[in-house]
Amino acid sequence: MTAPKFPKMLNYTALKQQFSEEENLVLSPPSETHLNFSAEKQTKTQEGLTGTRLRSYAFATLTRKEYSKADLIEKLCLYAANRDEVIELVDELAQENYQSDQRVAEMTVRSQVRQGKGPNRIKMALRHKQLDKDLVTEDLTEIDWYEQAYQLKVKKYGTEVAQDAKIKAKQIRFLQYRGFEMDAIMKAIRRKVSED
Template identity: 50%
Template sequence: MSNAKFNKLIDYQQLKQALQQLEHTEHHATASTQPHSKALPSTQQPCSTPPSSTQLSSTQHSANVSTTQPNQALGTEGLTGSRLRSYAFAVIARKEYSKQQLIEKLLLRAHNRNEVLELVEELAQSHYQSDQRTAEMTLNSQLRQGKGPQRIKQALHKKHLDQQLIADDLQEIDWLEQAYQLKCKKFGLEVATEPKLKAKQIRFLQYRGFHLETIFAAIQRLPES
């Protein structure tokens, strides 16, 4: 992808001019709907006939047109072109997103769904967005938080990431050691013999996402001499 595609930033001067145009138009629209202050002659009584429905409809239509057109100039109908591209880069510069997450986030601001799909695909092909990278960062983050394999798989699913992206990494992790270290940090090195304390340790490790087989091995493991 050429660098020329990425050097277009939002033209804030153009947005400022469009906002001024909106305020100017609304001011004139308000002034045009106010009654004239010229007094009627004393011999002439004001007309008491209410305006017809056709006249009311025409007035409402004119007011709607005067406020809708400036809003379109401000781009409130959705981002497109260089504005959408600039917003996409601002989003992925802050954190890693899966492809599906990025699509959903951009659609909240974009005007055209197809444009979003094409842009995200372009970013993925150029490695600005990467499901593989996002999955690896998710795994590392979950491990730092003391999460087991079940919780890690849930985190991947929530981000619309295929766990096969990090299948090899998951197999290489010593989950028994992970569970044992968590148990020791929370409850100490001593092996629990009281049923209530055992149950508490089991619930704790289950909540962290470890399998029961790993949990039982962890809570019964003797301290290394």
């Protein structure tokens, strides 16, 4: 047998002994000062934010994204010490127009319309954000839902009016899922190119 290509450079038995001694050192119980430090650290994290620190966090949160009043309260309560202080702070922010449910509702409507959603899906999104749909009733009435439904149908299925009942049913289900009313759906799937 020939000599190995790589000579044996490490003494494995010495390394095993060395590491087994280090493991025994690591497994020894921690000192009492270590335990006191971790207990002190835990109480500090449980205290939560108050006063100016809470206010600063609220402003930092609002600079990144618009929140509804209910969502902002829930987000701040995760880090605050007192829920009543959070509610008082959010009310103050709303009075000074740093937080506005109206703005959030309008942004939600615009975003949902861009995504091809109908009035029913928009109302669901507003309910999910705990916003009153009365904030944007005027905006919802200004939108031409027939045209929105037709444009969505054309984008997905083309301009041809389907004669097959299965294809019509598929188009109806698609537009219903997107949140359109039945009268807008029926006009959209029956509309011919000549009517444009």
